[in-house]
Amino acid sequence: MGTSVQVTPLCGVYNENPLSYLVSVDGFNFLIDCGWNDLFDTSLLEALSRVASTIDAVLLSHPDTLHLGALPYAMKQLGLSAPVYATEPVHRLGLLTMYDQFLSRKQVSDFDLFTLDDIDNAFQNVIRLTYSQNYHLPGKGEGIVIAPHVAGHMLGGSIWRITKDGEDVIYAVDYNHRKERHLNGTVLQSFVRPAVLITDAYHALYTNQTARQQRDKEFLDTISKHLEVGGNVLLPVDTAGRVLELLLILEQHWSQRGFSFPIYFLTYVSSSTIDYVKSFLEWMSDSISKSFETSRDNAFLLRHVTLLINKTDLDNAPPGPKVVLASMGSLEAGFARDIFVEWANDPRNLVLFTETGQFGTLARMLQSAPPPKFVKVTMSKRVPLAGEELIAYEEEQNRLKREEALRASLVKEEETKASHGSDDNSSEPMVIDTKTTRDVVGSHGPAYKDILIDGFVPPSSSVAPMFPFFDNACEWDEFGEVINPDDYVIKDEDMDRGAMHTGGDVDGRLDEATASLMLDTRPSKVISNELIVTVSCSLVKMDYEGRSDGRSIKSMIAHVSPLKLVLVHAIAEATEHLKQHCLNNICPHVYAPQIEETVDVTSDLCAYKVQLSEKLMSNVIFKKLGDSEVAWVDSEVGKTESDMRSLQPMAGAASPHKPVLVGDLKIADFKQFLSSKGVQVEFAGGGALRCGEYVTLRKVGPTGQKGGASGPQQILIEGPLCEDYYKIRDYLYSQFYLL
């Protein structure tokens, strides 16, 4: 039997919630994607929390919140500890996205689901792969090979292929078959007949995608129209995903037109983002890498875009019309939300959405038709404490410290009491609780006792408290002091020292603002006030999502034509629509499981391996068909020395088999072929081809599907007895191989 494969959605089926799926291949559990939404709703992670500890490997597909947002939280709180696999850009840009999310959140709320350290820890052990790298999993996953392939949606975005025993499980969500400025189109179509395809139906109902040129023109026209009347343009964007495409479009347009309107890219991590993106050229489209190879022009050396990492810089920018790209795209947090509130009431301004907002967010609300006239927005801000509040806070802090210290001291006292006289571990307390000690030193009064207890520990052997004392005696032997040769070795690190102190921050660079925010431990609080924002600015939505539309999705799936298909991540209607379509046209095994519903997509394929003996092969005559070769074999099973089954030529005569015609006839191609042979040929009604005067040829049975996924083709040729008939029949036969 084939490899056992089960798929269990943990989040993101029958709706647009973040993506997170459990795929188990022969008992090895993959968590594919680990997404969260911009609202950080912990209820979405319930299913994940139940299985987190059983997961053996995590695969990430795209560097945005919906695909990897929950990783830090899951690692910290849910007991997820499996190795994570991602491409280099997904790792880097994902990390920056999470930084941006955290910093945006921290500014407006007492965000405590995860910290920057948690983000660092989660991303620290990501194993980075390149596209088409076949990575053989170690240990428990022995025999499983994983490989990311180009998805075309975001920089580094991947389709994952999991292979075991020659059977492929393909996970492809949010792919884009269209080539963009900075990305190549997906390579999904190069996979043919995988055992399982897990894909999304997100865009299944979305069809009227405009041509790229026209869309770009509209996009730029809309922007310049608003700039020219003195308005500002806000593009709420993601941190490091689709925004790159927008930046390139604007950059190119600005240099062509010589516009002087400033463009600002404002996220907490914008400068790092662009710095990293500049070194990811090999992950981008052919045209970008080509232009670099020939002229060393890095497309992301942005001349017209100013990178900002805090809002004051924007406020200090010269007044006048400008374009601002700011995160978050959902308008739920981040600079985009602040700017929106500031600019919304000016009718000259434009808020241009480039993708559908996440469900239940401000962006989604504004995208509804007709757009709301007013929106109620809760604006929150972090302000340093001042005056009475600060005093109250400090008192509170002191009180807390005191309590803690007291508690610690009581515990300590008990401990010392317990250990008194029995243990001689007098040096240990020095190490314990340095934090409490430091806290306490700063305060006064009752902490005195703590100092005594914490710093000076009365050793059981001594009467009075004393500092712990270590006798650092030299070792002597008969030749004198023992010399440790290590002390005299030229340290290898010597030359590297210069680099060492600069290279301390292992996990990516933090902008100063980030650093300051992180280090800023000044007491502060979050104040919120509700505002009614009048939305008088223009609201426009354009599709820069970079996903294939419904039609392409269908033809893509038909081309891949998996043996079994699992649909995820789309609203119920879209899922149902695509499911029906695929059931009717593509394959009989389509599944759309509910959350936590496990579907078994183990292929019911039987297979065994045999050796082909040289004797047999020398008698086989292959016929070439496309990129494969076919032949008919009649053989007898024998054994090789290594006790493997081998196929030998038949000893006796083979029983005759039913002849098979192999080939894929396309009526249109055949028509061309016939006319090249001088046969008069034309299409008659009903898909029939009239060849010569009398003979007609047509395909019967289910048509319309290419690749013959629906079964063998049925071709009907009919006509009266005449010379033409046999001639055309010969031409028809020439299109096939008879085996």
Added chain:
Amino acid sequence: MASSSTSLKRREQPTTRDGDQLIVTPLGAGSEVGRSCVYMSFRGKNILFDCGIHPAYSGMAALPYFDEIDPSTIDVLLITHFHIDHAASLPYFLEKTTFNGRVFMTHATKAIYKLLLTDYVKVSKVSVEDMLFDEQDINKSMDKIEVIDFHQTVEVNGIKFWCYTAGHVLGAAMFMVDIAGVRILYTGDYSREEDRHLRAAELPQFSPDICIIESTSGVQLHQSRHIREKRFTDVIHSTVAQGGRVLIPAFALGRAQELLLILDEYWANHPDLENIPIYYASPLAKKCMAVYQTYILSMNDRIRNQFANSNPFVFKHISPLNSIDEFSDVGPCVVMATPGGLQSGLSRQLFDRWCSDKKNACIIPGYMVEGTLAKTIINEPKEVTLMNGLTAPLNMQVHYISFSAHADYAQTSTFLKELMPPNIILVHGEANEMMRLKQKLFTEFPDGNTRIMTPKNCESVEMYFNSEKLAKTIGRLAEKTPDVGDSVSGILVKKGFTYQIMAPDELHVFSQLSTATVTQRITIPFAGAFGVIKHRLEKIFESVESSTDEESGLPALKVHERVTVKQESEKHISLQWSSDPISDMVSDSTVALVLNISREVPKIVVEEEDAVKSEEENGKKVEKVIYALLVSLFGDVKLGENGKLVIRVDGNVAQLDKESGEVESEHSGLKERIRVAFERIRSAVKPIPLSAS
């Protein structure tokens, strides 16, 4: 000319050998350094590794021996890194030969390749006729070069390959090629030591069957990097501290960047040196800086961590120097200048100016090609000849501190020990060094299972690999696993080097191919009674079933369970069947029969009279045909005594009895081949054995 004969042999069937032949032929860099180019052929797939130029020669003489191979048969050309001796004949090979395969190199290599070769064309002072290619050829070649990322697996015509980091220079790769399960590793130039900016060469996770490995350093052992760096910086520091000037002649790209990193860092850590300028005189390197600044992520962790703060390739203490005219030679300074061999150019100008002052120093930082001034001064002669022909005393200190990033003996032997390849082919090394390395490696692998070869240019190494062809039987055919003696019949589909056996009706399920059925329907005018047809058909065919058509209620006949004959109207009958050779034949004879009824001319009797005569004629004809076919297959076929045919192939003799088909020969392979051929011929020319009936 060993390999030219092999290219002719390619079409021969490998049935008589145990295993398939794999050939490795160095076209360059065989027992020499320079013009790396190694040809490899296995199971009809041909691969070329590297395409370099010999720096010491010019014109056609510098090329690898391309005339040993047929460039049009090469499927894939893989370039390991951008150095002249590994990549510079690529424009020539792409543009001036019949090569039409695919070329791969890494991103960084491709970016630098263009700059480097454009510079090479400009700098090389040869006459126009001697020019192997011009700038236009380079630009054209850029379109044909495809890029491959480290570890990315690419498949071309069933050849799978991927590359590993090789150390050496930015973008340098080692290629692993997998053809039908046989793996070949080509290291190119590699270094197993991590340095300031590059990662050490990776250890491939699979052991190759053949390892084609460089041997530049032979049996030498390098000093540790830190000691070399310390010597380097100490010499510079003491020289400039005494007011001297330091000249570092270096090749523009690759190792020079490493030296710049060392200097920049050293200056940053020694504020007392801040006022002493460092110049880097290479416009080419300046251009390439953008590449180094971009592909920072393919370097080591150290650089990546530094990159997190600021780009380490944005040097703070090093300024560019375009020509000697711009250079105000006052006080101590450090100048890194090209070319590395001190043949001419800026490095030579500065050398001439500084060589007689003993305060000054010259540091030779890498491998020096035989015959250059740099090689000469390492031996510290008393006097040197200047460019203007005068001689001058050589007073400046000369230091040789190698940073050339080739694996030394320790690295090579540990690398090979970890990989344990059964076949090792040494290339890219001086003949003597190579022999020493070979001897020493033999002592390291004493078990005798490892073959170490050092082919010279154009000398082929032949190996045989038992390539088991494994097929996977899938689908319906595999429902029951067969026992010995059971028969398996189905369609064998070969794609690349994988085989699958499946039932014909599942072809569309498991492959991209599809099957078809062609239904044919012809109408024949026939005015007679339908019963007549039935009667006649029953006389000829074993099975004729009559029925009535369900729709029209008209009578119908099923002939031989294949062809349906139906009466369409008073004047027409129709024949319908599904195409296959037998049905076609049945239908043809049915058609003939129907037409004969219409004509009502019983001619069959007349034909029978000639039967005996024609049989005799046929017999002669058949003999002729058999003879002609045998000649076309085996060449030398003669009619021997006792009516047997004598066939000679490659000195082996076989005798064939035309009547019984028996073959006598001492060579079993030939015997078998003749037997099969004769059987096939006989079944073709005498489809129905008349004697049997």
